[in-house]
Amino acid sequence: MAKTLARKLWDTHIVRSAEGEPDLLYVDLHLIHEVTSPQAFEGLRLSGRRVRRPDLTVATMDHNVPTRGGVRAADELSRKQMEVLAENCKQEGIPLYQIGSSRQGIVHVIGPELGLTQPGLLIVCGDSHTSTHGAFGALAFGIGTSEVELVLATQCLPQKLGGNFAVTVDGELPIGVTAKDVVLGVIARTGTSGGQGHLVEYRGSTIRGLSMEGRMTICNMSIEWGAKAGMVAPDDTTFAYLEGRPHAPKGAAWEAALDDWRSLPTDDGAIFDHEMTIDARRLEPHVTWGTNPGQVVPVTGRVPSPRSETDERALRYMDLKPGVAVSDIAIDRVFIGSCTNARLEDLRAAALVIEGHKVHPKVRAMVVPGSTSVKRAAENEGLDLIFKAAGFEWRNAGCSMCLGMNPDILAPGERCASTSNRNFEGRQGSGGRTHLMSPPMAAAAAITGHLVDVREML
Amino acid sequence: MEPVRQVSGRMAPLDRADVDTDQIIPKQFLKRIERTGYGPFLFYDWRAEGDFVLDRPEYQGASVLLAGANFGCGSSREHAPWALRDAGFKAIIAPSFADIFRGNCFKTGLLPVTLPDGQVRHLIDLVSEEPTAAITVDLEAQEVRGDGFAYRFEIDQFARDCLLNGLDEIALVERHASDIDGYESRRVAWLPVVR
Numbered sequence: 001m002a003k004t005l006a007r008k009l010w011d012t013h014i015v016r017s018a019e020g021e022p023d024l025l026y027v028d029l030h031l032i033h034e035v036t037s038p039q040a041f042e043g044l045r046l047s048g049r050r051v052r053r054p055d056l057t058v059a060t061m062d063h064n065v066p067t068r069g070g071v072r073a074a075d076e077l078s079r080k081q082m083e084v085l086a087e088n089c090k091q092e093g094i095p096l097y098q099i100g101s102s103r104q105g106i107v108h109v110i111g112p113e114l115g116l117t118q119p120g121l122l123i124v125c126g127d128s129h130t131s132t133h134g135a136f137g138a139l140a141f142g143i144g145t146s147e148v149e150l151v152l153a154t155q156c157l158p159q160k161l162g163g164n165f166a167v168t169v170d171g172e173l174p175i176g177v178t179a180k181d182v183v184l185g186v187i188a189r190t191g192t193s194g195g196q197g198h199l200v201e202y203r204g205s206t207i208r209g210l211s212m213e214g215r216m217t218i219c220n221m222s223i224e225w226g227a228k229a230g231m232v233a234p235d236d237t238t239f240a241y242l243e244g245r246p247h248a249p250k251g252a253a254w255e256a257a258l259d260d261w262r263s264l265p266t267d268d269g270a271i272f273d274h275e276m277t278i279d280a281r282r283l284e285p286h287v288t289w290g291t292n293p294g295q296v297v298p299v300t301g302r303v304p305s306p307r308s309e310t311d312e313r314a315l316r317y318m319d320l321k322p323g324v325a326v327s328d329i330a331i332d333r334v335f336i337g338s339c340t341n342a343r344l345e346d347l348r349a350a351a352l353v354i355e356g357h358k359v360h361p362k363v364r365a366m367v368v369p370g371s372t373s374v375k376r377a378a379e380n381e382g383l384d385l386i387f388k389a390a391g392f393e394w395r396n397a398g399c400s401m402c403l404g405m406n407p408d409i410l411a412p413g414e415r416c417a418s419t420s421n422r423n424f425e426g427r428q429g430s431g432g433r434t435h436l437m438s439p440p441m442a443a444a445a446a447i448t449g450h451l452v453d454v455r456e457m458l
Numbered sequence: 459m460e461p462v463r464q465v466s467g468r469m470a471p472l473d474r475a476d477v478d479t480d481q482i483i484p485k486q487f488l489k490r491i492e493r494t495g496y497g498p499f500l501f502y503d504w505r506a507e508g509d510f511v512l513d514r515p516e517y518q519g520a521s522v523l524l525a526g527a528n529f530g531c532g533s534s535r536e537h538a539p540w541a542l543r544d545a546g547f548k549a550i551i552a553p554s555f556a557d558i559f560r561g562n563c564f565k566t567g568l569l570p571v572t573l574p575d576g577q578v579r580h581l582i583d584l585v586s587e588e589p590t591a592a593i594t595v596d597l598e599a600q601e602v603r604g605d606g607f608a609y610r611f612e613i614d615q616f617a618r619d620c621l622l623n624g625l626d627e628i629a630l631v632e633r634h635a636s637d638i639d640g641y642e643s644r645r646v647a648w649l650p651v652v653r
């Protein structure tokens with residue numbers, strides 16, 4: 001029978017399948033970080049259990065790390081949380097990329113960089129944006145802390161198979177329109193729960209033409225339209241990205257892996273439960289106006305009239321009036337960062353817009369690379385100099401103002417052009433207002449001091 | 459885990475759609491390393507605005523939360539159901555839930571009940587007019603009932619069994635140790651290890 005990529009991934013990870021029970025799946029790679037793991041380790045200790053496969057578990061510090069140089073922790077509680085992670089990893093023999101390490105970074109950025117994220121794997125992490133890793137043709141999804149404990153103890157996870165959803169994007173992306181706009185365009189069509197629980201495969205010529213970075217951006221935000229996982233079939237772009245990475249297979253193992261990975265793409269004639277098609281040529285840069293990622297319009301558009309109480313509340317929170325042109329919205333801050341858009345390609349795209357310009361005098365702008373490796377690579381290309389010359393702050397790697405667990409936050413009422421993935425109330429700081437967009441769009445906003453169509457500046 | 463069979467008590471209405479876990483428990487409270495103590499910080503920012511519906515005297519002591527569609531979207535933080543539990547909620551009724559949140563609820567012994575829009579609307583209207591209205595969420599019978607209404611709900615049968623019997627999921631999975639050993643012995647050699 002013709003199978004989808006998602007179904008193949010599912011079937012190869014079944015440890016046990018029984019009528020009336022969820023399938024028991026085997027986890028190939030378990031990523032952990034300081035915020036959602038302490039209670040899981042505590043649970044293990046209380047029940048006298050150990051970590052079954054420390055060799056398939058890897059830890060990083062990202063959510064609450066300080067991004068200013070020279071500080072070891074953002075505050076006392078953060079320091080404690082990081083210490084607890086370090087201690088847990090030491091006791092259980094789990095490798096840890098801690099703050100100060102040359103490979104530290106956001107968990108969803110370092111997995112691929114290290115070559116740990118590979119096609120065909122089942123990857124979980126106590127973080128909803130684990131869907132990012134699906135860009136490699138892996139089945140990857142976020143779990144809660146109790147499930148983290150379960151995976152630590154058993155390396156398995158009981159799961160019910162979700163429906164299949166194909167999103168086909170065809171055509172060439174216009175200049176100034178990015179992977180971020182593809183996924184914001186999907187969310188604009190589906191709302192925040194249109195993908196509820198589904199395993200989504202992104203297909204079509206546009207997706208094939210994207211770099212791994214672009215594919216990761218799209219898979220990353222699958223959760224923002226309610227999907228359980230997002231994925232892209234592995235191809236030569238995937239293999240080229242992986243070859244030579246520290247944990248990628250080598251020699252004969254590489255050849256064996258390639259054979260296996262080439263068998264993963266969805267078979268011709270496989271059936272999806274839902275399908276959606278998007279014409280990339282008609283996409284525009286998108287910007288969110290509200291307090292969930294589904295409240296999104298093209299940058300050429302206007303703030304819409306409210307259609308629900310939720311919309312009305314969002315307008316009040318964002319201090320916006322219906323009918324206002326998006327490009328008339330002035331901003332105070334710019335954040336280029338997060339697991340959605342803080343990879344080298346994202347920084348390059350932003351730098352291209354910034355080069356030769358200055359950040360608007362009323363705007364405070366920062367770049368937070370997704371990982372220490374990204375930071376290093378960007379510095380080797382001189383991107384840091386471009387950003388700094390324009391007036392951007394150039395920070396150390398971490399989640400930073402994506403969720404504001406460290407001092408990188410918006411003040412109440414401040415409005416931010418952000419490359420992150422969530423515009424929830426208070427997400428970037430209590431009372432802060434977030435507009436989500438692509439890195440080039442955020443860069444353009446930094447220069448003009450208001451939301452602006454980057455295509456006018458290219 | 460304590461078995462959960464039924465929840466009886468009063469309701470509190472949170473008539474909003476897309477309530478995300480950043481609202482349920484804002485990030486500044488995620489730095490604890492325990493599973494408890496989050497109750498006081500539930501909906502912290504919304505409460506700070508004043509006159510938050512859950513703070514009204516008539517809804518104090520409610521054990522069933524009524525909410526709009528896509529409840530619990532966003533971050534995977536299990537701190538969200540922990541905070542709801544700490545604040546005294548034992549069941550949540552909504553037209554739909556975000557996936558990870560629903561799973562986390564089951565693990566926390568917090569009952570997520572999905573009812574059609576119209577029925578949730580009825581309950582919200584009911585409790586808005588009559589804050590002392592009593593409700594029973596009966597997991598065994600898969601029914602939500604009160605004075606003059608009884609609504610049947612569907613729920614994942616395996617999760618239901620686990621809640622009814624208070625089963626510890628880790629122990630359940632550990633019973634299949636030989637299957638896990640067998641699977642591990644078949645895994646191909648080139649799969650990545652982290653060291």
Ligand code: SF4
Nearest residue numbers: 129338339399402403
């Ligand atoms: S960058 Fe933001 S979304 Fe990504 S893992 Fe960190 S906090 Fe979560």
